[in-house]
Amino acid sequence: MKASRILGCLLALFTTLGVANAEIPKLRISVLKFGTVNWELDTIRHHGFDTAEGFELDVQGAASSSAARIAFQGGQADVIVSDWLWVARQRAAGRDMVFIPYSKAVGGLLVSQDSDVRTLADLKGGKVGIAGGPLDKSWLILRAYSKQTFGFDLKAESEQVFGAPPLIFKAALDGDLAGAINFWHFMAKMETAGMRKLIDISDAARDLGLDPETPLLGYVVKGDLLRDAPGLVHGLARASRTAKDVLARDDAEWDRLRDRMNAKSDAEFDALKAGFRAGIPISQTVDRDAAARMLELMHDLGGRDLLGQASTLPDGVFLDPETPG
Missing domain, CATH: 3.40.190.10 (Periplasmic binding protein-like II)
Known part of the structure; x- marks a missing residue:
C-alpha cells in the first residue's frame, strides 16, 4: 500500500512536470x-x-x-x-x-598576396568574384565607394562572377579572380590561407558617410x-x-x-x-x-x-x- 502511494505520488509529480514543461x-x-x-x-x-x-x-x-x-x-x-x-x-x-x-559583421574584398592590385582602381578590366548576386549589399557599397573615391563604376569597369561563398572562396584561392568579395567568415578563412584584404566593407561604408555600427x-x-x-x-x-x-x-x-x-x-x-x-x-x-x-x-x-x-x-x-x- 505504501509502495503504491509512493508510486502514485511519483506519477503525479511527473505529470505535473510534464504539464509545466508543456507550458x-x-x-x-x-x-x-x-x-x-x-x-x-x-x-x-x-x-x-x-x-x-x-x-x-x-x-x-x-x-x-x-x-x-x-x-x-x-x-x-x-x-x-x-x-x-x-x-x-x-x-x-x-x-x-x-x-x-x-x-x-560585414565582409571585404581580398586579393592574392602577390597581386599588383593596391586600390579598387587597379581592378579595372579584371574579374571580381562576388558572394551572392548583383544586389549583394557589400558589392553595392563598393560600387558607391569606387564612384566617390576613384570616379568610376566598378560594375562597368570589371567583369563580375557571382556565386555562393564557398565557390568564390575556392576560385579566389585558385587564382581565378583579380579580387573577391565574400562574407566575413569566409574572408577570415581566406586571409588565414594567405590572401590580402584590399578593403573592408565597414571602412568603405564609413567613407561614404554611413555608420559601420x-x-x-x-x-x-x-x-x-x-x-x-x-x-x-x-x-x-x-x-x-x-x-x-x-x-x-x-x-x-x-x-x-x-x-x-x-x-x-x-x-x-x-x-x-x-x-x-x-x-x-x-x-x-x-x-x-x-x-x-x-x-x-x-x-x-x-x-x-x-x-x-x-x-x-x-x-x-x-x-x-x-x-x-
Missing part, C-alpha cells in the same frame, strides 16, 4: 545549417538562456536563406535571420515584420508575435545579448564551440573568433537616422529590385527597446 512556449527559428548564428544559438541553448527567459529555442536547419524565408512566411518558423533592408522591403509592401539586431543582420519576427507575446520577443533579444556577452569575454566557450566552427587550423579558429567578436553590436538599439542614410544609398544603387517600394525607411522596422516595469 513553456517553443520559439522555432529557421537558420542556415552551417551559418555562424548557430554559434550563438548553441550558446543560448547550452546555458539555458532561453528557458531562463521563459521559452525553449527550437533550431531548424535550412539548406538556404530562401528555404528559411519560405518556412517563416509559411508559418513553419517563428524566427529567421536576415538583413533589415529585407525587413524594410517587406514592411513597405504591407507585411508586418520586425528586426532584432544580431551582427554588424549599424547592424545589418538580425533576427526577424512577425508583428503578430510581438503584439501577442511581447515578452517572448524581448526574451529572445535578452537571450541573444546574454550569449553575446559570454562569447565576447569567455575563451573557454569558444573552445567548446570549436567543433561546430569547422576551423581547419588554430589560425583560422582565432580569426573566426575575432571576426565574430568584432561583429557584436554595441547596442540592440539601432540609430534610425543612420539606417535611413544606408537605405537611401541602397535604393540609389539597387532600386526596386533590391528594396521594392521602400524608398525611405518605413516605421517599425526595428524592435523598440523594452520599457522598464
Whole structure:
C-alpha cells in the first residue's frame, strides 16, 4: 500500500512536470545549417538562456536563406535571420515584420598576396568574384565607394562572377579572380590561407558617410508575435545579448564551440573568433537616422529590385527597446 502511494505520488509529480514543461512556449527559428548564428544559438541553448527567459529555442536547419524565408512566411518558423533592408522591403509592401539586431559583421574584398592590385582602381578590366548576386549589399557599397573615391563604376569597369561563398572562396584561392568579395567568415578563412584584404566593407561604408555600427543582420519576427507575446520577443533579444556577452569575454566557450566552427587550423579558429567578436553590436538599439542614410544609398544603387517600394525607411522596422516595469 505504501509502495503504491509512493508510486502514485511519483506519477503525479511527473505529470505535473510534464504539464509545466508543456507550458513553456517553443520559439522555432529557421537558420542556415552551417551559418555562424548557430554559434550563438548553441550558446543560448547550452546555458539555458532561453528557458531562463521563459521559452525553449527550437533550431531548424535550412539548406538556404530562401528555404528559411519560405518556412517563416509559411508559418513553419517563428524566427529567421536576415538583413533589415529585407525587413524594410517587406514592411513597405504591407507585411508586418520586425528586426532584432544580431551582427554588424560585414565582409571585404581580398586579393592574392602577390597581386599588383593596391586600390579598387587597379581592378579595372579584371574579374571580381562576388558572394551572392548583383544586389549583394557589400558589392553595392563598393560600387558607391569606387564612384566617390576613384570616379568610376566598378560594375562597368570589371567583369563580375557571382556565386555562393564557398565557390568564390575556392576560385579566389585558385587564382581565378583579380579580387573577391565574400562574407566575413569566409574572408577570415581566406586571409588565414594567405590572401590580402584590399578593403573592408565597414571602412568603405564609413567613407561614404554611413555608420559601420549599424547592424545589418538580425533576427526577424512577425508583428503578430510581438503584439501577442511581447515578452517572448524581448526574451529572445535578452537571450541573444546574454550569449553575446559570454562569447565576447569567455575563451573557454569558444573552445567548446570549436567543433561546430569547422576551423581547419588554430589560425583560422582565432580569426573566426575575432571576426565574430568584432561583429557584436554595441547596442540592440539601432540609430534610425543612420539606417535611413544606408537605405537611401541602397535604393540609389539597387532600386526596386533590391528594396521594392521602400524608398525611405518605413516605421517599425526595428524592435523598440523594452520599457522598464
